[in-house]
Amino acid sequence: MSQAVPQLRNWAGNVRFHATEIASPASLPELQRLVAGSRRARALGTAHSFSPIADTDGLLVSVARLPALAELDGDRLLARVGAGLRYSDIAPRLHARGLALPNLASLPHISVAGAIATGTHGSGDGNGSLATAVYEQELVMADGDLVTLRTADAPGSVVALGACGVVAALTLRLVPAFSVRQYVYTAVPFGAAIEHFDELTASAYSVSMFTDWRAPRFTQVWLKLAGPAEPPGEHWFGGTAAGEDLHPIAGMPAANCSPQRGRPGPWHERLPHFRPEFTPSAGEELQSEYLVARQDAPAALAALAALAAELAPVTQVSEVRTVAADDLWLSPAYQRASAAFHFTWVPDPAVVLPAVAKVEAALAPLAARPHWGKVFGYDPGTVAGRYPRMADFRHLAAELDPHGKFGNRMLDPLLRELG
Numbered sequence: 001m002s003q004a005v006p007q008l009r010n011w012a013g014n015v016r017f018h019a020t021e022i023a024s025p026a027s028l029p030e031l032q033r034l035v036a037g038s039r040r041a042r043a044l045g046t047a048h049s050f051s052p053i054a055d056t057d058g059l060l061v062s063v064a065r066l067p068a069l070a071e072l073d074g075d076r077l078l079a080r081v082g083a084g085l086r087y088s089d090i091a092p093r094l095h096a097r098g099l100a101l102p103n104l105a106s107l108p109h110i111s112v113a114g115a116i117a118t119g120t121h122g123s124g125d126g127n128g129s130l131a132t133a134v135y136e137q138e139l140v141m142a143d144g145d146l147v148t149l150r151t152a153d154a155p156g157s158v159v160a161l162g163a164c165g166v167v168a169a170l171t172l173r174l175v176p177a178f179s180v181r182q183y184v185y186t187a188v189p190f191g192a193a194i195e196h197f198d199e200l201t202a203s204a205y206s207v208s209m210f211t212d213w214r215a216p217r218f219t220q221v222w223l224k225l226a227g228p229a230e231p232p233g234e235h236w237f238g239g240t241a242a243g244e245d246l247h248p249i250a251g252m253p254a255a256n257c258s259p260q261r262g263r264p265g266p267w268h269e270r271l272p273h274f275r276p277e278f279t280p281s282a283g284e285e286l287q288s289e290y291l292v293a294r295q296d297a298p299a300a301l302a303a304l305a306a307l308a309a310e311l312a313p314v315t316q317v318s319e320v321r322t323v324a325a326d327d328l329w330l331s332p333a334y335q336r337a338s339a340a341f342h343f344t345w346v347p348d349p350a351v352v353l354p355a356v357a358k359v360e361a362a363l364a365p366l367a368a369r370p371h372w373g374k375v376f377g378y379d380p381g382t383v384a385g386r387y388p389r390m391a392d393f394r395h396l397a398a399e400l401d402p403h404g405k406f407g408n409r410m411l412d413p414l415l416r417e418l419g
Helices: 026-035 087-096 112-117 190-195 197-201 292-307 308-314 349-366 378-384 389-399 411-416
Strands: 002-004 021-023 041-044 059-062 072-073 076-084 134-140 146-150 166-173 179-189 206-211 217-226 239-241 287-293 315-323 337-347
Touching: 002 166, 026 059, 026 134, 026 166, 041 166, 059 166, 087 112, 112 166, 166 239, 166 378, 190 197, 190 315, 197 206, 287 292, 287 349, 292 308, 292 315, 292 337, 292 349, 308 315, 308 349, 315 389, 337 349, 378 411, 389 411
Parallel strands: 021 059, 041 059
Antiparallel strands: 002 021, 072 076, 076 166, 134 146, 134 166, 179 217, 179 239, 206 217, 206 315, 287 337, 315 337
16 A cells, blocks of 8 residues: 655654655565565654654655564564564563563654664663564565575674665564563762762663753662562662652653552563553654763763753753663664663754754763664764774675665765765
8 A cells, every 4th residue: 555645754743754655565565566666765663763764755665564473482582573563562462471572662662673773772781772682584675575684694784774675574582571660769969870870770670860951960760670689778879769650751640651669560561661552742852862882971971961051951851771782783882881861852953953962072072872763963974983883784785775775865875975
């Protein structure tokens, strides 16, 4: 099924797609036919990116109607899932079989393939990005052929920004299901995080620190404890245990968020910050995120705190998390354990873009890598220089897509920069 596209925007409304046609194939053969017959093509998941990463001047292919699949191999701890499924679609089914994904992002509403292609992550010193769960993927190539690539054989094809083909299905590595309890602490001083960053982030399976930059403190720190881990006490690194469930943004309803105050629950109902039955917001925001080496996190926090007076007026909330290192070529956590500094901005590019420039200047000495699906201002040469395997990725993309069918206005300059 295809139709003309008079005007289509992303979830936040800040990106206007330039596609001349949109298609929603309901079968793999239909997807193959559409891709083979197009001049330029890109896949679209839940359109939750804030950058033009999913844009195209040709065919935009929504994968939402592809078969769900969700085939489980409990003996080998693997699940084969359709690219258009959301994490909220597959997580309950996995849990019902006693299985789990090692980690989830803060939003369970996002599509599996889109999150993986852009290096989206959750939190935890020992938790890699969502892409690290990929065992193999099935891609529709530019000529319509279907190929299966194992991550071990093609580590550059996973966080691939859609440049290698349209993902039709993925096989994900699983772990046994586990329970999680969530505790929230308020008013943790920046000083405690700067002096004890490693100890703080090692305190739980997943740790998320939130600030609005209006004072030198984290307004909230969310600890997600797995299994029988001992809960913290009433006070923790200078903060105090919250007496009620909270939303990371002051004034927003806590009912939208996953349960807190130590109430145990299955992994998929605690690892995300938000419940799947609620939309966290209406897209009235912009987002940016930068990953630095984890040992540089205290320096990054101090550099950003020095900008607090300029960040506070344009920030709804910022979040600091950790991500384990991986070997996926374009992953922002490639070969370095990382700390991620996330910004949920007000929905006004005129005031946000100058703030983005100041953040990037402050983090420049730390070689920060931006999240591919969020707003950033780095030029292609600067971004390319942050990835040791970028030249290899360019060659891989050229091999799999020699005529640039899967390129777009964001990718083309990035790949040409290495020519």
